[in-house]
Amino acid sequence: MRLRTRRKSRSKRIIQVFAAVLLDIILALSVVAGDYIYNYKIPQKLSSTGVQTTVTGQSGQSSESPLFSFRKLGQTSALSWSEKFKDHFSDTVISTDSVYKSKNISIEITKNSYDSQTIDHSDNGKHTKYGSNISYVLADIYVSDISCLQTAFAQDTYGTGYSESLTAMSKKMKSVLAVNGDSYSNNRHANNGTIIRNGTVYRTQPSTEETCVLYRDGTMKIYGPDQFDSNQAIRDGAWQSWVFGPGLLDENGNAKTDFVTWDYIRQSHPRTAVGYYEPGHYCLLVVDGRSAGYSRGMYLEEMSKLFAELGCRAAYNLDGGHCSFMTKGISFVNNPYKANKDISDGIFICEPGAVQ
């Protein structure tokens, strides 16, 4: 009887201890959830520097006009993008599911699907269920003016906790084509980089990642963590900057095999990336993924090889995963595995003057 009583009280104590530990686990998860909600979900506006980038010409005069380099630098022999790429533009607007042509914008969308013959076994085999197929959408873009390449924040607000669907943002921007951006607001690292959007400088911080800068003269450059001088970029007329990475090509436009990023990004994922050929000619790539039998996503090496084969001089990885979207107008062009996910920022190809 005494033994039974002792056993009962021991079992009772063990149950009490388990209950207490379970409560600790629940409280710990509540703290984590609270931290996530406080830092990433509660909208918090951030302050911007308010600085506008300009281009300084050889004469020392500066102008905010994106066409400055052709009008004021005395390069009368240099062709404007409208003249240089005139075979791609059209006097009348042509718009189909895969093509958009106007006087200022030319977009051709191609879709490709293939069996990579490679299954991703990384991360304890979490990706194996997605198979070896890869499907992607590539938009080849010519613009007559750098102002056709716009960016926008979710809910038009620079801050954390703001998100919006790409389709809603595309509608507001009246964009012809759009993709998600670098999810700048998720970067709460102390060195969270320089954000320049549409010529406005929002923050200048060092970064542990590579920075991609699109200048007003149409050139695109990618800088390593120790190479980027935000003040110089501002003086040189930076138009847009992104901080996610990594850069996908070396300085000669060849595919890379070593990337400045963290391990998780090296696995196969849905992807969004921007490619640069020459001023006025760019491409946007969205790779579908995490869809069994349809598309597993791409490794960075695969994406790097693709941009090298396309002949890009520079290419830069943006945020991917459940954020990878491409819209033409307000309709999805790719097949995202989470179509209802909101994002924090995007890249938009717009007719000049579409956004006031």
Add this chain to the structure above:
Amino acid sequence: MKLMRILSVLLLHLTIILSLVFITFLVLDYYNPMMAFTNNGLSTILLAALCAAAILSSVMQLIICKHNI
């Protein structure tokens, strides 16, 4: 002494909770170090609280052990 035992138990639980929080933060940071779960203002406060809880509960346990001897 009874109060000390109660406080000691509470601090032990606090240590478990905050340790689990930081283990979760480390896992999340593996997937996305940019989100800096272990390196923001709030997590710095939590880390200080974890250290304080660990030290205080250890000291209390030592005192209780000494008292029992």
